[in-house]
Amino acid sequence: MSPSSPIQKVWKPELYKIQLEAPTPKPLRRTEPITGLGEPCYYGTEYFGEMGHQAAESLLENTPDGSYLLRRSPNAQEYYTLSVRFNNRTKHFKIYFKTGEGHYLQEQAKHYDTIHELVADGLINFHMQLHAAPIIQQINQQTRNCYQQSPYMTLNRRKLRALSNELRKSIIAKGNCEPDAKSGNNIAVTNSTSSKDNDADLILPLIYEKAHTFKIHTFKGLNWCEFCANFLWGFTAQGVKCEACGFVAHSKCSELVPAKCVPDLKRIRGVFGTDLTTMVQLYQCLIPFVVRRCVEEVEARGMLQEGIYRVSGFADEIDALKLALDRDGEKTDMSESTYGNINVIAGTLKLYLRLLPVPLITFQAYPSFMQAARNTSISDQIRNTNVAAKKLPLAHYNCLKFMMEHLKRVASHYAANKMNEHNLATVFAPTLIATPQHMTNLTEEIFMLSSLITNCEAIFN
Incomplete structure (x- = not known):
């Protein structure tokens, strides 16, 4: 990463x-x-x-x-x-x-x-x-410090800050005074600082107190706890969900979540970090709009860019584009006049794929892909990889096919962009494949992905 x-x-x-x-x-x-x-x-x-x-x-x-x-x-x-x-x-x-x-x-x-x-x-x-007893025991021993590093804050920190700033401005505009701590608003202004370091440690620039209304919930599809980041296991009633803001958690984790419920937050919850199958069902599409829009921009103005996908864009611009896509969806302006650096678009696409809870090449299909790549015969590789690809959920199959065909087109401009199939596979292997954090040698995974790009037409057709 x-x-x-x-x-x-x-x-x-x-x-x-x-x-x-x-x-x-x-x-x-x-x-x-x-x-x-x-x-x-x-x-x-x-x-x-x-x-x-x-x-x-x-x-x-x-x-x-x-x-x-x-x-x-x-x-x-x-x-x-x-x-x-x-x-x-x-x-x-x-x-x-x-x-x-x-x-x-x-x-x-x-x-x-x-x-x-x-x-x-x-x-x-x-x-x-x-x-899974050790992991479950660790979850049950969580402390409140986990909230700041939780997926909820990681994915929504800037949104929460922006929302609370609007509340603070409205309070000041109404009377330039601090509200009574006992009032129904349950909001008090703090001495916020512009220091980046201090700001990063704040949950909100306001002391905002509103209890969540958690109810036991049966989740369809795959869901993760927004407090501890662990999977919500089970077939039914896997955890709880706040009726006001949509915060999802294990029952035990919900007991540790601070009273920071923002009821309107559900209207600005984004697409990053959402399961791929859920995305395509929600938007009734074959390919998530984030992937499609980013690929369209890269193919329109980045195919000849040296080091495309390898060279990183500016982190703050990638973050800004992510927030815009979360907020505005498919209407997001991704034109050259707004994001002139195509590496920002490419970086946002990699970020979206990296934040998928279940990677594009799923945990279940991964062993079959790796086994197929170990065949010495190219025809056997193609045939067995075709079989492995069919083990993917439909949303993952369509998106992987779309991405491999795109990367194949990028590699066809190697003379200009210096990114052949192997180089692209090196960049995307940690993003598309589930690998343990301590694993640093991805030689086999890179070879498999390179073969997938090279032979994508035969594999997916």
Whole structure:
């Protein structure tokens, strides 16, 4: 990552990668009809009727993790029993059902529309407790100091400062006096300083106190905690969300978030740091407008620029363009008269891709890409990379294809810009591929990406 980057990568993908390895629900189906009381209308062939725990364990003994069945325990009243296989052991749980509320475990707040969802969520939580305990323990020991380094502040510091400055100006304009600390506004003016160092340490130039209104929330797609930057694991009710400003956090992290809720902040929340699939669904497009607009500008006036994508633009100009794209979206003025230095456009594109919570070449597809690149035969490389690319989510596939074709066109002007496929791969490898921070030797990744650029037409067609 370039030291001049105005924003460091903030998302921590470790928990997401661990969740990907969790077992999935595998219902055990009966093959014969049930005699006696019959099956409840809200269960299917995974219900085996009255059965003791030893018989259930016998049926599940040689099945893979995630296998489950439903049964009625002898003498059970008002509940059924879920028997599920995990870590080579069979676990048994009392489960209940209420019309309008769904399936749930005893004394648990979470309710599920289907047994499949209940089991999926349980398996993820079992897996996380087993394999991610140190990370979860670290999250639970967070201190308030994390707020200043949180993704929320990293991505929104300047927006918060600008918003609070407007509030301060309105207060001064109304009477040139400080409001009563006990007033309904809950705002007090501080002696703000223009010192850059001091300003960086401020949460806001105002002492602003407003409690968040956190509610348990079920998130669709991938979401990260805006306090600790770790993935929100689970199948349902993964964390909480502030109804007023949209701040997303783990339940435990929300207890440490300062009372700095700005209700109007949700109107100026940006596209940087948002999951790629969420972006294309939100804007109903194949390629995120940030990627498309930046590529259009580079191809219009940067193809002959020596060191394009390698030479860094000014960090403050990249930050300004990022804020403009967050604020104005596709209407952002990116013309030469506004951003004359094309390296600023190129740097903003790299920043956008670097801030994706899930990298363009996803954690799941990465091993297949690397394995394909190790083939000594070019035809085998192309064929296997084509297979690897098809493992990407559609949004990632389309964007990767778009970027590789663009970089291929950039490399075709090597005589002028001195950026061939290998040089471009060297620049983009840390941006497009998930690599551990301590990993410095990216030789294989660069070779793979260089091959992807060189053979993009054959791979994606």
